[in-house]
Amino acid sequence: MSVTVRPGGRPGGRQSGGRAGSTGDRVLFGLCAFAGLVAIVVLAEVIYQVISGASPAISRFGLGFIWHTAWKPNLFVFGAGEMLEATLVTSFMALILAAPLGIAIGLFLSMLAPRRVRTVIGPLVEMLAAIPSVVLGLWGVIVLAPFVQSTIEPFLHSVLGFIPIFGPPQTTGLSVFTAGLVLTIMVVPIIASLSRDLFLAVPRELQDGAEALGATRWEVIRGVVLPTTTSGVIAACLLGLGRALGEAVAVALVIGGGSTIHSSVFDPGTSAAARIINEIESLDNKLHLDSLFYLALILLVIGVLTNLAAQAIARSVGGQQAMLIR
Amino acid sequence: MSALSGLDPDAAEPERTSGVPDPTAPLTATGNLRRRLAVSRVLEIAAVAAAVLAVGVFFFVVYAVAERGLGAISFHFLTSDPNLVDVGAGGIAPAIVGSAIIVALATAIAMPLGVLIALFLIEYAGNSTGRVVRLVLDLMNGLPTVVVAFMVYGLIVLGTKTESGYAASIALAIIMLPLIARSSHQVLLLVPGSLREAADALGVSRWRTVVGVILPSALGGIVTATILAAARAAGESAPLIILDSLVIGEVVHINPLHGLAAMPLTVFNYLETGTPAAVSQAWGTALVLMALILAANVGARVFLARNRSRLGL
Numbered sequence: 001m002s003v004t005v006r007p008g009g010r011p012g013g014r015q016s017g018g019r020a021g022s023t024g025d026r027v028l029f030g031l032c033a034f035a036g037l038v039a040i041v042v043l044a045e046v047i048y049q050v051i052s053g054a055s056p057a058i059s060r061f062g063l064g065f066i067w068h069t070a071w072k073p074n075l076f077v078f079g080a081g082e083m084l085e086a087t088l089v090t091s092f093m094a095l096i097l098a099a100p101l102g103i104a105i106g107l108f109l110s111m112l113a114p115r116r117v118r119t120v121i122g123p124l125v126e127m128l129a130a131i132p133s134v135v136l137g138l139w140g141v142i143v144l145a146p147f148v149q150s151t152i153e154p155f156l157h158s159v160l161g162f163i164p165i166f167g168p169p170q171t172t173g174l175s176v177f178t179a180g181l182v183l184t185i186m187v188v189p190i191i192a193s194l195s196r197d198l199f200l201a202v203p204r205e206l207q208d209g210a211e212a213l214g215a216t217r218w219e220v221i222r223g224v225v226l227p228t229t230t231s232g233v234i235a236a237c238l239l240g241l242g243r244a245l246g247e248a249v250a251v252a253l254v255i256g257g258g259s260t261i262h263s264s265v266f267d268p269g270t271s272a273a274a275r276i277i278n279e280i281e282s283l284d285n286k287l288h289l290d291s292l293f294y295l296a297l298i299l300l301v302i303g304v305l306t307n308l309a310a311q312a313i314a315r316s317v318g319g320q321q322a323m324l325i326r
Numbered sequence: 327m328s329a330l331s332g333l334d335p336d337a338a339e340p341e342r343t344s345g346v347p348d349p350t351a352p353l354t355a356t357g358n359l360r361r362r363l364a365v366s367r368v369l370e371i372a373a374v375a376a377a378v379l380a381v382g383v384f385f386f387v388v389y390a391v392a393e394r395g396l397g398a399i400s401f402h403f404l405t406s407d408p409n410l411v412d413v414g415a416g417g418i419a420p421a422i423v424g425s426a427i428i429v430a431l432a433t434a435i436a437m438p439l440g441v442l443i444a445l446f447l448i449e450y451a452g453n454s455t456g457r458v459v460r461l462v463l464d465l466m467n468g469l470p471t472v473v474v475a476f477m478v479y480g481l482i483v484l485g486t487k488t489e490s491g492y493a494a495s496i497a498l499a500i501i502m503l504p505l506i507a508r509s510s511h512q513v514l515l516l517v518p519g520s521l522r523e524a525a526d527a528l529g530v531s532r533w534r535t536v537v538g539v540i541l542p543s544a545l546g547g548i549v550t551a552t553i554l555a556a557a558r559a560a561g562e563s564a565p566l567i568i569l570d571s572l573v574i575g576e577v578v579h580i581n582p583l584h585g586l587a588a589m590p591l592t593v594f595n596y597l598e599t600g601t602p603a604a605v606s607q608a609w610g611t612a613l614v615l616m617a618l619i620l621a622a623n624v625g626a627r628v629f630l631a632r633n634r635s636r637l638g639l
Contacts, residue, residue: 022531022533024531024533024534025531025532025533027533028445028449028532028533028536028537029449029450031442032442032443032445032446032449032450033446033450034442035438035439035440035442035443035445035446036442036443036446036447036451036455036459038439038443039439039443039459039462039463039466039503039504039507040458040459040462042466042500042503043462043465043466045477045481046466046469046473046474046477046500049476049477049479049480049481050473050476050477050480052480053476053479053480053484100376101376101379101380104372104373104375104376104377105373105376105377105380107373108373108374108376108377109377112370112373112374113377121377121381123623123624123627124380124381124384125377125380125381125384126623127384127620127623127624128380128383128384128387130557130558130561130619130620130623131384131387131388131561131616131619131620132560132561132562132563132590132612132615132616132619133561133562133563133564134561134563134590134593134594134612134615135387135391135561135593135612135615135616136387137594137597138391138593138597138608138609138612139387139390139391141597142394142605143390185383185387188380189380192380216362216363216365216366217366217370218362218365218366218369218370219362219366221369239468242468245470246469246470246471246472246473247470248470248471248472248564249563249564249567249590249594253594253597273470273472273564276472276476276568277472277564277567277568280567280568281567281571292476293476293480296470296472296473296476299470299472299473300469300470300473303468303469303470303473304465304468304469306468307464307465307467307468308465310468311461311464
């Protein structure tokens, strides 16, 4: 199903005349170059607008904004600490749950499932990513949260309650934990489809060789498939993490909107992106907007860094990064 | 060879000592091999379970939305304006029309640009230029949607002091652009070189080759990529909330220079309202939105599969 793309010799330059062709050639080149330039300008503009929007807040709070925890718009006091903590906790929880699930699904789709099963299950898993985040949020609030509150949280509290992370459940089920679960649902299909493509690209001869030596299915996976794709899989997980870090609406709906740092993941919180969604329409003052821009800037930096890290890791083995972006 | 590192070092050893193997022994795994096969079996089952879990969650979400949304949906619901007094008696026509306009505008911006960028990468970009453009696309693809929305907020909303449908369209176009460009690039790479060579041999100029040969043979994939990107954009809610949410949306508007109602916004706002009638409306809207998006996804996949088999790829 999936076709490995081997970019051969670049077709450009095949005409000895190069760019000095007819008017049509020049127009086409102009349009294409313009479009490429637009992409670069748009990215630069995103960075510029977010930095310039945040600059009043940056000059007022400095880097302390990142770890200060008070957020009192009416008193002109802003700090992102609690939100970034909630962002990191929900995203890493999603990553910890989604990485093994996604990799297992990738293995299933690439190595274990018969072709017919694969062509049905693969698209279904990808369709999970197509469910709009606001719909997933609605489902999270009304269906998932009560279930989490009545079943999962009491169970985890009774078994693992000695760890302060798993404190007593709250009344609504809208919590950091529920937000992490919703993010998991969003991240699993990303990791699954990326890692499936990586596993499919593992040379068949290596697997056949291991099987000829008597390796079982799992030994082929552990000894051949996973080692040759490690960096790509890590990159896939980072891309999934980036998605989770920036997700706004679904998290805003299910995380519950608390405003202090709690040790327990069963308490409500607010992530950075959720704070933006909740407050952008009810601004108290100009500094409030500037601080939201500052939050967006932090999300921008995190997003760019995770993406660059994913690229660097994928490129470190070479050849695989082309598979990573669909 | 690292391939061997995963093999159990003990695997080759057992029952070698007896010399001649017993030819009448049954061909069943024993001892260590049995354990290894059991481990493999258990982990295979775990992988199957993970896939079943993901598919199960998908169907559970779809079922939950359908079950609660179907009750709210009627012809009246789809074609009438919201009722501000009796919320449960209203419809979502302005949101459907608004969503269509916002997404159509975003697609109209993003599709030509995306395809041109893909053509630029294929036809013109040198190694280093191509790398820069691809990196830019990847970074754009990784931007959180709230960040994109804030860029448009700073650029347009702060300037014009009003929120509007076209601001949301621009943000959605920026979200769609890398998706369309990357997928179109992949599709263009698949165009057989023999087609180009045939055009070259006939002395066709480059732009005519591109317009008459390369783009038509890649059209199916480009259309698929555009549909998938549009479906993704139709479900985005963060840019709408930031750029286009000061809308009452009582009646159908079609001018994107003003605020437009949209389905993701409607779901969000009705859920925030929280009364039973409003939440029921939210479920109905969510079902319409999700059904449209999933239908677009299925349609795009079917279209691509038929197109592929036609081209013999």
